[in-house]
Amino acid sequence: MLSSTMEQFATTVSNLAQKLAEILAEKMGHKSTFFKENCLPNTCYLRMNRYPPCPIADEVFGLMPHTDSDFLTILHQDEIGGLQLVKDGKWIAVKPNPEALIINIGDLFQAWSNGVYRSVEHRVVTNKLVERFSTAYFFCPSYDTMIQSCVEPSIYKSFSFGEFRKQVQEDVKRFGNKIGLPDFLYEILTTPMAIDSSNFAIELGFFFWPAQFALAGNWTARSTARRLPWRSVLRLVGRSPRRRAPWAAATRKVFGVKSIYMVSDGTGWTAEHSVNAALGQFDHCLVDRGCPVNTHLFSGIDDSERLMKIIRQAAKEGAMLVYTLADPSLAESAQQACRIWGIPSTDILGPITEAIASHLGVLPSGLPRGAPGRSSHLSEEYFRRIEAIEYTIKQDDGALPENLHKAEVILTGVSRTGKTPLSTYLAHKGYKVANVPLVMGVPVPKTLFEVNPEKVFGLTINPVVLQTIRRARAKSLGFSEEIRSNYSEMDYVREELEFARRIFSKNPSWPVIEVTGKAIEETAAVILRLYHDRQNKCSMPKISKRITRNGMFFFPSVLG
Numbered sequence: 354m355l356s357s358t359m360e361q362f363a364t365t366v367s368n369l370a371q372k373l374a375e376i377l378a379e380k381m382g383h384k385s386t387f388f389k390e391n392c393l394p395n396t397c398y399l400r401m402n403r404y405p406p407c408p409i410a411d412e413v414f415g416l417m418p419h420t421d422s423d424f425l426t427i428l429h430q431d432e433i434g435g436l437q438l439v440k441d442g443k444w445i446a447v448k449p450n451p452e453a454l455i456i457n458i459g460d461l462f463q464a465w466s467n468g469v470y471r472s473v474e475h476r477v478v479t480n481k482l483v484e485r486f487s488t489a490y491f492f493c494p495s496y497d498t499m500i501q502s503c504v505e506p507s508i509y510k511s512f513s514f515g516e517f518r519k520q521v522q523e524d525v526k527r528f529g530n531k532i533g534l535p536d537f538l539y540e541i542l543t544t545p546m547a548i549d550s551s552n553f554a555i556e557l558g559f560f561f562w563p564a565q566f567a568l569a570g571n572w573t574a575r576s577t578a579r580r581l582p583w584r585s586v587l588r589l590v591g592r593s594p595r596r597r598a599p600w601a602a603a604t605r606k607v608f609g610v611k612s613i614y615m616v617s618d619g620t621g622w623t624a625e626h627s628v629n630a631a632l633g634q635f636d637h638c639l640v641d642r643g644c645p646v647n648t649h650l651f652s653g654i655d656d657s658e659r660l661m662k663i664i665r666q667a668a669k670e671g672a673m674l675v676y677t678l679a680d681p682s683l684a685e686s687a688q689q690a691c692r693i694w695g696i697p698s699t700d701i702l703g704p705i706t707e708a709i710a711s712h713l714g715v716l717p718s719g720l721p722r723g724a725p726g727r728s729s730h731l732s733e734e735y736f737r738r739i740e741a742i743e744y745t746i747k748q749d750d751g752a753l754p755e756n757l758h759k760a761e762v763i764l765t766g767v768s769r770t771g772k773t774p775l776s777t778y779l780a781h782k783g784y785k786v787a788n789v790p791l792v793m794g795v796p797v798p799k800t801l802f803e804v805n806p807e808k809v810f811g812l813t814i815n816p817v818v819l820q821t822i823r824r825a826r827a828k829s830l831g832f833s834e835e836i837r838s839n840y841s842e843m844d845y846v847r848e849e850l851e852f853a854r855r856i857f858s859k860n861p862s863w864p865v866i867e868v869t870g871k872a873i874e875e876t877a878a879v880i881l882r883l884y885h886d887r888q889n890k891c892s893m894p895k896i897s898k899r900i901t902r903n904g905m906f907f908f909p910s911v912l913g
């Protein structure tokens with residue numbers, strides 16, 4: 354009785370699947386007999402799922418996130434609910450309606466339609482109290498049927514359904530999850546294609562349901578392991594059920610770690626800096642607030658083969674892709690592959706390069722930094738930077754005062770105001786920087802007062818903060834008690850800051866910058882703004898300084 358009911362059900366939904374496939378094909382302008390010829394009843398199969406009540410429903414999936422390896426799936430679920438699908442990057446529940454059928458696009462339809470229809474990622478969550486049943490009809494061809502895109506140029510290589518299934522099994526064995534269509538993507542995507550991707554899941558009125566379904570009450574739950582599938586399967590028609598394996602996507606969901614892949618055909622600094630700057634906007638929710646982000650940098654990626662491997666990996670891991678690719682065809686490939694695989698992506702270099710090209714009226718070279726044919730990789734600017742770094746290292750901590758006149762920027766202040774890291778940072782930006790410490794009782798080099806005062810910058814800091822920094826420093830360096838009290842006791846700290854203040858006030862054209870609580874980058878930005886204002890001398894703001902009540906210099910950045 355059960356089997357005849359199931360046969361009847363299978364025949365009905367098989368006809369429905371046939372019609373739907375033809376309608377979808379026709380919508381793409383293809384009147385095709387392909388489905389009629391290749392998806393015969395003996396190659397399609399029906400699977401009945403039972404999801405027993407699960408005491409740890411929050412931790413276990415009934416069915417791991419997956420896409421179906423078929424053309425179409427016709428699914429019936431009972432009134433319990435639990436099926437979810439991904440829409441716009443979010444999991445949404447499919448409202449249970451025993452009066453309706455759910456149609457899922459499978460991987461084969463995605464390949465056949467060249468990505469116009471997309472196979473939908475779905476999963477089943479378990480229920481604590483009640484069992485759930487569903488029946489899925491998988492509309493498949495024979496293993497030797499070749500799956501080939503119905504339009505050219507094709508995104509995917511053609512493959513037989515057998516090859517596809519074999520690859521899926523191998524991937525599951527090797528990686529623990531199915532990769533699916535990304536395995537069959539052409540490595541080089543250079544031809545622009547307009548792909549109208551749409552996740553597809555429609556509900557139809559349901560007209561047939563076997564009453565004897567409850568017969569299968571003795572099924573047993575197959576897996577109780579955490580996050581492993583929690584359901585039993587009854588196969589009625591066709592091939593054996595797929596092995597269910599834990600998915601990378603599921604692991605991701607358990608641990609909630611998001612990844613950002615940065616890909617560059619150069620060093621990757623631009624991508625890295627941009628991502629870090631943007632991540633700064635999420636300080637309030639990163640890591641310790643439970644939203645951990647992993648970033649991975651792939652530099653020197655200048656061929657599509659490696660690019661596609663990375664993108665495939667990103668698809669597998671559910672990562673986002675941020676790329677700086679000077680070669681427009683490579684950037685285009687990245688964009689397309691991301692669109693096809695549903696990977697969120699951002700092209701950092703493309704939009705700005707295009708804007709500059711249109712502003713200048715000149716085409717960009719499309720060559721990454723260092724590529725043969727691009728004007729000298731090691732540019733003048735590069736050598737200038739190296740020279741600046743060499744100079745700055747030599748001039749650290751008051752060394753070689755006779756060379757101060759060669760500096761572009763001179764930083765001065767008491768010990769532990771951040772002169773050295775600031776000098777190094779500015780040197781990496783190409784400025785020759787000297788730093789001169791102001792130490793009470795040690796004469797300040799004469800040359801500091803002989804050089805152009807416009808390049809001297811004083812640094813000052815809150816005494817309490819300075820004392821804390823100095824104490825930590827004294828401890829880590831194992832200073833003796835005597836040196837320690839000289840260096841880090843409050844009276845001494847205040848006195849030394851006063852000593853510096855007096856020097857600063859005798860040299861009123863030195864801007865004095867309060868560094869308390871400022872990042873090196875922030876102080877550097879202030880210095881460079883002043884430096885360039887002074888260099889350009891155009892409507893240069895007059896720099897003034899005044900003394901605040903606690904005896905610290907306060908530096909209003911731009912005064913008219």
Ligand SMILES: O=C(O)CCC(=O)C(=O)O
Nearest residue numbers: 402421430436477487489
């Ligand atoms: O039980 C369900 O609702 C979904 C079943 C399913 O996705 C499958 O068997 O592939």
Ligand SMILES: [Fe+2]
Nearest residue numbers: 419420421475
């Ligand atoms: Fe499925």
